[in-house]
Structure formats: structure tokens, C-alpha cells
Amino acid sequence: MLSVPNGEVRVRVSGSGAEVVVLACDAPVFIEHYDVLIALLVERYRVVCIELPGMGFSVPTPRFGFTLHEQAETVTQVLRALDVAACTLAFPCVNGYLALLLAQNAPELVSRIVVLQTPSWEEEKKWARKIDFRGRGWVATPYLGQLIVSVSRRMIARRWFAKVLGSGADAAEFSARSTAALDAGCGWGLASLTQAYFSAPAPVFTPISQPALVIWGAQDRTHRATDKDSVLQYFRDAESVSFETSGHSPELEQPGLFTEHLVRLIEHR
Numbered sequence: 001m002l003s004v005p006n007g008e009v010r011v012r013v014s015g016s017g018a019e020v021v022v023l024a025c026d027a028p029v030f031i032e033h034y035d036v037l038i039a040l041l042v043e044r045y046r047v048v049c050i051e052l053p054g055m056g057f058s059v060p061t062p063r064f065g066f067t068l069h070e071q072a073e074t075v076t077q078v079l080r081a082l083d084v085a086a087c088t089l090a091f092p093c094v095n096g097y098l099a100l101l102l103a104q105n106a107p108e109l110v111s112r113i114v115v116l117q118t119p120s121w122e123e124e125k126k127w128a129r130k131i132d133f134r135g136r137g138w139v140a141t142p143y144l145g146q147l148i149v150s151v152s153r154r155m156i157a158r159r160w161f162a163k164v165l166g167s168g169a170d171a172a173e174f175s176a177r178s179t180a181a182l183d184a185g186c187g188w189g190l191a192s193l194t195q196a197y198f199s200a201p202a203p204v205f206t207p208i209s210q211p212a213l214v215i216w217g218a219q220d221r222t223h224r225a226t227d228k229d230s231v232l233q234y235f236r237d238a239e240s241v242s243f244e245t246s247g248h249s250p251e252l253e254q255p256g257l258f259t260e261h262l263v264r265l266i267e268h269r
Helices: 031-041 067-080 095-105 121-131 143-166 172-181 190-199 228-234 255-269
Strands: 001-006 009-016 020-025 046-051 087-092 112-116 212-219 238-243
Touching: 009 031, 009 067, 020 031, 020 067, 020 095, 031 046, 031 172, 031 255, 046 067, 046 087, 067 095, 067 190, 087 095, 087 255, 095 112, 112 255, 121 190, 121 228, 143 172, 143 190, 212 228, 212 255, 228 238, 238 255
Parallel strands: 020 046, 020 087, 087 112, 112 212, 212 238
Antiparallel strands: 001 009, 009 046
């Protein structure tokens, strides 16, 4: 647990390589889901894995509002507390926008970016609306959303993994790790984050110059209608790849393939 101005943040730090890779958990994925991937990466790199405030065992301050900019600020605080600079960010889903904000607002901290299952902001809003109880918008509704997630979070996590993972992933194992964390008292501020992110004005992203890798898991059924190339507008130097047998968590479903692409980004570009 690392104390920063925005709260107490749960961080796993492994390895001792000169290059640093930073991972941010996309709840209901938590640090324990990254065991296999981290074991591969520490052979070459120092690895930092972060649970964002309210999205795991990290505890936000009472005034924390779950906004995009507060979450990005928290990542910045963690990196500075760990004396990390010029790192590679590998952030999935909505966390990809945190990577974009860090790259443009604190470029000295970020050498390269990997975003996974992250389209343009406009496409992400459409996606978030579509998956919110089949477009009913219950999670996005203040108070109602918090109540539903609090009461049903284990069921939501179980159904999520059953729907979004690829053919080679063990949805039961993903779900079991989430359930163990939830039973142990971790938080999942899904409603607060959804409401804070998508009720606010759209963030402004200027095309960033750091080399970037865009990864999509092709079997994620929730993103069938998403314009997957839409995120490329945010980069000046980006490559896009598809993991054909992965779903929403390609870095965890195919950690070996992800590591190969990451090594190429870091060491050969």
C-alpha cells in the first residue's frame, strides 16, 4: 500500500530491469490476475501493477470524485512516489485514456504507450451505454448504480467474464480470482467511475508523439460494433494489432503473445 495525496494505493512492484512497464488493472480484474504476465515480464523489465482508487484494494480519499483527471493524477502520484520516469504504460479499456493524459501532460514520465480495447472517447461512450444493462443506463444513474453494483457485483463480474473473454481463456478462473478479491473486501466503484467519466465534458486529447501500440482482442463480443481504428487519431506513431483468439483482456488471455509485442515496442522501435 502506497500513500499518495489521492489515497492509499495498492501497488505490486517486481523485477529490476532498466526499463519500467506500468500496468493498470481494469476491474473486475485485480493484481492477482496479472501473476502469469508479470512472471514473463520480470525476466527483462521492472514491472509496476496498480489498482486505481476504489477499483480494488486501493482506498480513495473522502473527496475523491472518480473523474478521469483524478485517476490520471493518481497514476502520476504513484509513478513519482516510486521514482519512475520514461516508462512504458500498458493500460486497458478506459484506463487507456489515463495513459493518453499522462503522455501529453507529463511526457517526461512516459516513453511509450500500449492501449488495449480502447477506441476513441466517442466510441467508448457508445460502448459504455450499450453494455449498461442492455442500454437501460442503470449503472450510469446516480445512487441506483451504486446500489446495483454493491448488491450484484459478484454476479456482474461472473457474467462479464463469461461474455467478454476469448475462446482460449478460462472464464471460471478469471471469475474465481475476482470473487476471492471481492469476498476479501476489495472495492469496485464501477458506478461512480461510469458516472464521473461519462457525465463530464469530453476530454481533449492532442495527438501524442510517443511510440504506441494499439491491441484489440478480436473475440470481445461487446466491441463487435466498435470502430477499432478510431483511437488512432490520438497518436502520431502507432501500430495496431489484433489478437484473434483473445477477448477483452488480451494481455492476460495471451500473455506470451502480448510480451512478444511489448518487447518489440520497447527494444526495436
